[in-house]
Amino acid sequence: MVYTIRQTRREDWQLLRDLRLAALKDPVAPVAFFEPYDEALALTRGDWERRASGRARVTFIGETESGVWGGMVGAFVRDDHVWVVGVYMRPEHRGTGLAEALMRAAIDWAGGRETRLRVHENNQRAARFYASLGFRPTGGAETDPRDPALKAYELAFAPHAPGPATTPGEKAEA
Structure with a gap:
């Protein structure tokens, strides 16, 4: 499948909202996201426009030729590191190479800074x-706010790692 990898824009707010809500309803959401569905559902249009506009963080999406968003990866800078968050692929787009293309876009966006993320201890597929x-x-680790007995472990990607297979806006064969 061919995807265009690009950053979301303010006018994408509704598509971003739809994809995020789908992610939070996915059966793996409890081990992939700390944001509760009800909290995301309660966000205003302005909140979604800010998320889509890339001011506080950027979101990369993989868009098919027919305009379907197959997945997303968010990234933001904190403490001179780039943090990757909100990684999600729609079930029918899993295993296509889209996740790797989106992650490489986020790593490239980091511009040589170390890229970090957290993965829940019960999400071994993502960890692999x-x-x-x-x-x-x-x-490093963070306690799961829903269950203090569980943790999300911190992982880092060294800046000297190989560059991305594609850059944002390029067509990616995935």
Whole structure:
């Protein structure tokens, strides 16, 4: 499948909202996202426009030739690191290479800064995927706010790792 990898824009707010709400309703959401569905549902149009506009963070999406958004990856800068958040692929787009193309876009956007993310201890599929891209444990962890007995482990991608297969806006064969 061919995807265009690009950043969302303010006018994409409704498509971003739809994709995020789908992500939060996905059966794997409890081990992938800390944001509750009801909280995301209650956000205003202005909140979604800010999320889509890339002011506080950017969101990369993979868009098919027919305009379908197959997945997304968010990224923001904090403490001189780029943090990857909100990684989601619609079920019918999993296994197509889209997740790797989106992650490489976020790593490229980091501009040589270390890229970090957190993966829930019960999300081994995601942990294996991130390891395949070169992410390694930092030793850091965060408690799952829904269950203090569980953790999300911090992983980091070194800036000297190979560059992305595509750049934002390029067509990616995935």
